Amino acid sequence: MKKNINLLIVDDDHFILRSMTRMLGRIEMLKLFEADNSSLVFDIIKDNEIDCILMDFYMEGITGLELMRLLKEKKNTIPVIMLTGQGDEELATTIMKAGAYDYISKKRLSEQDFAETLTKMVLNAVSHKQEKDEEDRSLLALELSEARYRGLIENSPILIIRFFPDEYMVSFINDFFCTYFNVERFSILGENILHLMPKSNHDSFKNYVENISPENSVASFEIKTKSDGELKWQMWTIQGIFDSEGKTAEYQCMGADITDLKKTQMQLMDQKRYLQSILDSQDNMIIVADRNKVYEVNISFLQFFGFYSTDDMQKNFDRIADMTVEMEGYMSPEDSKTMWLENVTVDMAEGQYRLIAFRQEGSDNIHYFSMKFRPLSIESDMFVVEFSDVTALEERSKEFENRANYDALTHIYNRRRFLELLDRGIKNARQFNHDLSLVFFDIDHFKNINDTYGHNIGDEILKMLTALTSETIRCSDVFARWGGEEFLILIESTTLENAAKMAEKLRKTIMGYEFPEVKNVTCSFGVTSYHPDDTVESFIGRADSALYRAKESGRNRVIGMKKKTG
Incomplete structure (x- = not known):
């Protein structure tokens, strides 16, 4: 007032x-x-x-x-x-x-x-x-509000339909709904809303409606319909309208056409299936990944690692690290955390190769792979990683390496490889000023063994002596067959005196061992230590001279020899 x-x-x-x-x-x-x-x-x-x-x-x-x-x-x-x-x-x-x-x-x-x-x-x-x-002002405001609301829903590009809880009777549809589905308004009003959708959606729709409450007043769902022979998809949101007592007075559904989106999704799925078929047709294992996640793999990859699907692989990716074999010169299990892309860049990825080795579960065999990296695009940090099985090549390479470095009969280092390791040992001794000793020994009267028992027995003696020696010396000692029945042992960080003691121990071990057929075998040993003036030839020559002196002294003994100075 x-x-x-x-x-x-x-x-x-x-x-x-x-x-x-x-x-x-x-x-x-x-x-x-x-x-x-x-x-x-x-x-x-x-x-x-x-x-x-x-x-x-x-x-x-x-x-x-x-x-x-x-x-x-x-x-x-x-x-x-x-x-x-x-x-x-x-x-x-x-x-x-x-x-x-x-x-x-x-x-x-x-x-x-x-x-x-x-x-x-x-x-x-x-x-x-x-x-x-x-x-009057309130009534005018209400009328204006209703007019605005009516104008919005009538002219809105959103599908709007309302229905009562009783018998799901349609109470309102907007103009866009009529245009979209090509229906007359009065042919729809009063109808059961379920009659407007495929039967396959009835149960799910009723479930959505029944679960709407004042506490959970909104639900969303997708429906596929057919209008004038054309498939259409809509995303619908259904909302409860409640009276003052919390009872449902009406339901309102608002829908948006997502047909273009669904068609695009289907096209993408078709493309994805096509690309997947291309990936699966490759014998090599292939993945598409960034540094954090694998997005696509082919069936060869899944089968090798025992995965059921890409999802299974993503959930259990640690299995790949567990199957990776730690080897020098090969990618480590830790590298799998970045999909092996830690040091790979888009600019330098094309043509890069890495080696990796896997051991399948329940198998002792190692499979070797060459990994090739290709950027998926210049704009993204995604790559195509291709695994080519090079197991046969790797095994053949190792076979060639063994032939080049190891004695075929005894499987210890051969003369060529020993000379390489000796040269390296001499350089280390010079650089770090530590002791280096050499033991040169051979089997006494080995020619008589061959002549008496045959070369097969002779070969067995050589193999058994090699095994016995390997068990007696240190793992760090370099053991090689020089030729025939002659052997060399390079002992780092060891004085002449200690090297002679080791040789004496080995001599007694061999002498006390009972070999087949021959029974007793003895060896003569020559031991020397490295001098800074030594060359490879002089170092070996002095050990050989010590061995010769041991033989002249009656065999089955150890003779040490220092370099004469002055």
Whole structure:
């Protein structure tokens, strides 16, 4: 309620006008305006915000009804309280029907409480007007809101359909729904919404609806439909609309066409299947990966590592590291964490090769692979990694290496490889100034063994002696067959004295061993130590001289020899 009320008193009887003004002028909250003709009424209304009009019905040249009509024509809604003469009750009824808020008889002017009664009527009229204005504003806002909502849903490119819980009866569809499905609105309204979708979706749709509650008011699902012979896909969101008691009053479904998206997805799936078929047609193992994840593999890769699918492989990728064999010159198990791409860049990837070895579960055989890296594109950090099985080549290479470095009969180093290792040992001794000793020994009377028992027995003696020696010396000692029945042992970080002790131990071990057929075999040993002036030839020559002296001294003994200086 306003603190001050502007009241316009209209009467062409100046005595009554002044009487009313004096009487109501005592009321502080009332601000009074006076008019004795209709023209002045409109002038005052134009220049002031009048809250209520107290109007005499009978005025010169115009009646109260006529003046009210003129006010309405000018869209004026100020509440009017009509002053009537005595015996005008029937007229007053007419006045009320014409739109006056209330009326009061002039005969009450003489009453003591007239001013109080009239003030209450004015206050009630103003209050009623404010409530009516507020109601009109709310109603207008609601109408505008509904109009906006209606305009939005009717013109929206979103499919909208609403239905009641009872029998899933459709209560509303928007224009876009009708256009999209090529249906008439009135042919759909009142129908069961299930009739508008394929039967295959009925159970899932009812399940979505039944699970909607005030706590879980929204659900989403995808539907494939056929319209005019064309397949279409929509993504729908269904939402519950609840009353004040939390009961479902209505359901609203809003859908968006995702046909283009689904077609694109299907095209991508077709392309993926096509590319997968190309990958699977390759005998080599192939993966597509970045440094953190494998995205695609071919069936050869899955089968080799025992995976059921790409998902199975991604979940159990550690199995690949477990199957990787740690070998010098090959990629390590740790490298699998970055898909073997740790040091590979897009610029240098093309044509790069790495070697890797795997041992399949339950197998002792090692499979060797050459890995080739190719960038998938310049823009991305993804690569195609191709594994070519080079096991046969690797085994053949090792066979050639063995032939080049190992004695075919005894499987210890041959002369060529020993000379390489001796040269390296001499360089280390010079660089680090540590001791280096050499033992040269052969089998006593080996020619007699061959002549007496045959070369096969002789070969067996050589192999057994080699095994016995290998078990006796250190793992770090270099043991080689020099030729025939002659052998060399290179002993690093060992003085001449200690090397002689080792040779003596070996001599006794061989002498105490019972060989087949021959029974007892003895060996003679020559031992020397490296001198900075030595060459490979002088070092071996001095060991050979020591061996020769041991033989001349009666065989089956150890002779040590230092380099003569001075």
